[in-house]
Amino acid sequence: MTETLTGWAATTKDKPLVQMELPLAQWNEYSVDMNITHCGMCGSDIHTIDEGWGPTAFPCVVGHEIVGVVTRIGDKVTNIKVGDRGGVGPECYSCQKCPTCLEGYQNGCERGYTGTYNGKLPNGDKTYGGYADKWRGDSRWVFKVPDSMSSEDAACFFCAxxxxxxxxxxxxxxxxxxxxxxxxxxxxxxxxxxxxxxxxxxxxxxxxxxxxxxxxxxxxxxxxxxxxxxxxxxxxxxxxxxxxxxxxxxxxxxxxxxxxxxxxxxxxxxxxxxxxxxxxxxxxxxxxxxxxxTAAGPPDIMQEMINFAAEKGLKPWITTYKMSDVNNAISDFRAGKPRFRFVLEN
Amino acid sequence: MTETLTGWAATTKDKPLVQMELPLAQWNEYSVDMNITHCGMCGSDIHTIDEGWGPTAFPCVVGHEIVGVVTRIGDKVTNIKVGDRGGVGPECYSCQKCPTCLEGYQNGCERGYTGTYNGKLPNGDKTYGGYADKWRGDSRWVFKVPDSMSSEDAACFFCAxxxxxxxxxxxxxxxxxxxxxxxxxxxxxxxxxxxxxxxxxxxxxxxxxxxxxxxxxxxxxxxxxxxxxxxxxxxxxxxxxxxxxxxxxxxxxxxxxxxxxxxxxxxxxxxxxxxxxxxxxxxxxxxxxxxxxTAAGPPDIMQEMINFAAEKGLKPWITTYKMSDVNNAISDFRAGKPRFRFVLEN
The missing domain is CATH 3.40.50.720 (NAD(P)-binding Rossmann-like Domain)
Known part of the structure; x- marks a missing residue:
């Protein structure tokens, strides 16, 4: 079984991203594996590459508007199944024990949630985002993409x-x-x-x-x-x-x-x-x-949001780039070209 | 019929208040006359005397935590009757036509509400507050004091x-x-x-x-x-x-x-x-x-508030002063002595 992903990683703040093989997080009974098909480009990605919000733990694979096809699920996963399309946003884990998590506001976790990239899981594993071929993470932060919505349209909903x-x-x-x-x-x-x-x-x-x-x-x-x-x-x-x-x-x-x-x-x-x-x-x-x-949204709101968007037939204005063209996409992003959002496509 | 009040007026910001006869507002079908029995002392009173929020139109009778006994009502007054005890807070009129007034937030009147003192009514009459023997104003800003509450206890509820x-x-x-x-x-x-x-x-x-x-x-x-x-x-x-x-x-x-x-x-x-x-x-x-x-409260909330306070038997911590002792009360107020509120009593 593959235990690595191939991602476009930032290795320092002043260089283009480079392709790199990196470890997937350790598997557990709540894990989901996805083959990433699309990932939106968010201002946070660029801020993180640039260390604009503080130090980044390089190498870092950014991207937190992820859509992929589920290839494997852990024994306790109930919300998504193999073959479904899953979406992941900026948060991928929280303590689930503090009052704020228990009230359903995991995005305000009192111990701090784990970011989908540049974050650390409780076991110490680093998190890697969606500028990659594969994603593994906890199913409770994976949301089912409604059938009526294309994957490229869906991606950016998961953060923006x-x-x-x-x-x-x-x-x-x-x-x-x-x-x-x-x-x-x-x-x-x-x-x-x-x-x-x-x-x-x-x-x-x-x-x-x-x-x-x-x-x-x-x-x-x-x-x-x-x-x-x-x-x-x-x-x-x-x-x-x-x-x-x-x-x-x-x-x-x-x-x-x-x-x-x-x-x-x-x-x-x-x-x-x-x-x-x-x-x-x-x-x-x-x-x-x-x-x-407000800061993004907790899991319940994530699923409600994507369902609402599908029900209303919302169509974001996006430009797609090949994932391999990510460095050009970043240049265009820095030049202020998105009208209104870029999506990377594998 | 008396068309004047006798109030303790500020004539300039650096002098003690002096007793002065001043005109009551012009009578109309919504008017209420009250013999003031009590008036709380609010920080706003002192700020206004001191011109801390801008120029004051001297002579100025401050006081907007007023309780009195109703002595006369206009033909269209339905919410209070002669002999009732009425309370008045910091606002005594608003346009009643802007969307904010019509939604019941007269304290946010888009044309500006009229303050109970240092204000002007639409006809140009100046408003005078509760450091006086009489008050006249619009019944829609007069609230019935519940029977179970003493007038001295009631007064400060109308602003604080x-x-x-x-x-x-x-x-x-x-x-x-x-x-x-x-x-x-x-x-x-x-x-x-x-x-x-x-x-x-x-x-x-x-x-x-x-x-x-x-x-x-x-x-x-x-x-x-x-x-x-x-x-x-x-x-x-x-x-x-x-x-x-x-x-x-x-x-x-x-x-x-x-x-x-x-x-x-x-x-x-x-x-x-x-x-x-x-x-x-x-x-x-x-x-x-x-x-x-939030800024004080609109009429509906004023009546609800005083009813709730009475129902719950709330008892504020107050010290009473004779109205004629108002200048000493102001000195004590400036010295930070209220624990927690002063009430002037006629």
């Missing part, structure tokens, strides 16, 4: 999709909602698709007009240039939700407080390299809004 | 009470909640009373141990000194809610993020003169908590 679905769901977006999606990029485009599918009126938002046309093509009902006074006046106190998927570093709370309706939600899923500025306690309380953030 | 009740109610505090009340002062003490009455476990919180004993006397189940590492460790990820009623200027988000359980709520009702510091978007999303604020 759930990252935007989870807050929209948590804060009850529905047909009465008017949702501003701030930042029309990889995450934002999923935000628009999901908010529309939930029945909301959706307003694309960006700090200039560059994304205005493409927002409408994506399905947005309107657009706010956050530096255009007339756009801001038109939506004063109108938005029930703002999904922040990206910000510019001239971000001002006041702009968004003025747009949000009473009891409105500012939901952050972006992780820019700058901080949100100081916050006036008085402004916060007078506006009566909430500021929150 | 609702300010803490509203967020606890909005964010669903119940017997499963573990609520940290940050700042054990006038507001915080109401926060403790309400959170306990809602069935929660309540933890007093302050930046040193000075309020530890009094927190327990108030009914807190435990206490966190936010500079004591062992207190912080004991409550790591344990609090479902933090009600921020006051902060010190060394406030750090990380301290509170670490204490809040997944999906926890940091609810601010304090208006200190410093800002909350910069906020890390990544920390915000990883912690999966919400930061919010």
């Amino acid at each position: 999709g759930v990252t935007t679905y989870a807050p929209l769901k948590k804060f009850n977006v529905n047909e009465k909602s008017i949702v501003g999606v701030l930042g029309i990029g990889g995450l934002g485009h999923f935000g628009v698709l999901f908010a529309k599918a939930m029945g909301a009126t959706v307003v694309g938002m960006s700090h200039n007009d560059n994304k205005k046309e493409i927002s409408k093509q994506l399905g947005c009902d309107d657009f706010i240039n956050t530096h255009n006074e007339s756009d801001l006046a038109r939506y004063r106190k109108k938005l029930t939700h703002i999904l922040c998927t990206g910000t510019s570093n001239d971000f001002q709370w006041g702009t968004f407080f003025n747009l949000l309706h009473v009891n409105g939600n500012f939901m952050n899923v972006a992780a820019p390299e700058w901080n949100f500025p100081e916050l006036s306690p008085l402004q916060l309380l007078m506006s009566q809004i909430s500021i929150s953030g | 009470g609702v300010t803490t009740y509203a967020p606890l109610k909005k964010f669903n505090v119940n017997e499963k909640s573990i609520v940290g009340v940050l700042g054990i002062g006038g507001l915080g003490h109401f926060g403790v009373l309400f959170a306990k009455a809602m069935g929660a476990t309540v933890v007093g919180m302050s930046h040193n141990d000075n309020k530890k004993e009094i927190s327990k006397q108030l009914g807190c189940d435990d206490f966190i000194n936010t500079h004591n590492e062992s207190d912080l460790a004991r409550y790591r990820k344990k609090l479902t809610h933090i009600l921020c009623t006051g902060t010190s200027n060394d406030f750090q988000w990380g301290t509170f993020f670490n204490l809040l359980h997944v999906n926890g709520n940091f609810m601010n009702v304090a208006a200190p003169e410093w800002n909350f510091p910069e906020l890390s978007p990544l920390q915000l999303l990883m912690s999966q908590i919400s930061i919010s604020g």
Whole structure:
């Protein structure tokens, strides 16, 4: 039995990825083996290669928007079977014992969840992601891809999709909602698709007009240039939700407080390299809004999200690259070319 | 018919209040006249006298925790009758036409509500508060004091009470909640009373141990000194809610993020003169908590709050002063003497 994967590994932050044979995690009764067919490219992959969030344990195979075909399952696996297509997102394990895990929020595990790459399992095994031919991991973080959805379309839902679905769901977006999606990029485009599918009126938002046309093509009902006074006046106190998927570093709370309706939600899923500025306690309380953030989603929400996406026939805007062309894909990604997401294909 | 009140007015920010005859607002079919029996002293009163939040339109009679006996009602008044005891809080009018008012959040009126003092009604009349013998205003901002509650106990509920009740109610505090009340002062003490009455476990919180004993006397189940590492460790990820009623200027988000359980709520009702510091978007999303604020409460919540307080037999800790002794009361207030609230009595 093969106990290795062949992956495109980062060996240091300044070199192209190289193909490398690396050990699969130790097999256990909850394990699933998959032959990877597709893997989406996420900003986190590039940040990790670049050590932008701290040291990376090289060699590192990134990729946490994985779809593959299941080739083997452990004795205790019940949620997926050999031949099924499985999806894996950014998390692949958690303690399952802390109160947060037990409440079904494994993505907030109090001991820290294990990332799908650059992580460590309890037995010390390193985790390797989806820029590879094979994946092995715990079935409780593997989700069945619905039959109606192609694997290439499915891949990016497992990170970018759930990252935007989870807050929209948590804060009850529905047909009465008017949702501003701030930042029309990889995450934002999923935000628009999901908010529309939930029945909301959706307003694309960006700090200039560059994304205005493409927002409408994506399905947005309107657009706010956050530096255009007339756009801001038109939506004063109108938005029930703002999904922040990206910000510019001239971000001002006041702009968004003025747009949000009473009891409105500012939901952050972006992780820019700058901080949100100081916050006036008085402004916060007078506006009566909430500021929150969510991190991907726990297993229950992952499966619910992909089922919902399939049921609504959501189709992400993706460009596919051969897995062997990964270094070119990364160059194009760094050049800001995704409209809106890249998928690597074996 | 008397068309004047006699109030204790601030005439400039640096002088004691002086007794002064001032006009009542113009009578209309929604008007209520009350003989004021009690008025609580709120930090906002002192801020307004001191012009801490901007210019004050002197002469100004402050006080927005008013209880009185109704002496006259307009033809369209249905919620209160002559002889009833009425309570008035910090808001006394709003446009009643904007979407926010129509949804029942008049305290977030999009055109700005009218404050009970230092405000202006649509006809241009100035509003005068409760440091006076009489009050006249719109019945829709007058709430019936339940029979079981004394007027002196009732007064402070109309600002400090609702300010803490509203967020606890909005964010669903119940017997499963573990609520940290940050700042054990006038507001915080109401926060403790309400959170306990809602069935929660309540933890007093302050930046040193000075309020530890009094927190327990108030009914807190435990206490966190936010500079004591062992207190912080004991409550790591344990609090479902933090009600921020006051902060010190060394406030750090990380301290509170670490204490809040997944999906926890940091609810601010304090208006200190410093800002909350910069906020890390990544920390915000990883912690999966919400930061919010509420401003007093709309009419429906005001009546609900005072009824709930009466039903639960809540008894605030107050010290009464004769209305004529108001300048001494203000001196004592400035000296930090309230444990926990002052009430002026006619």
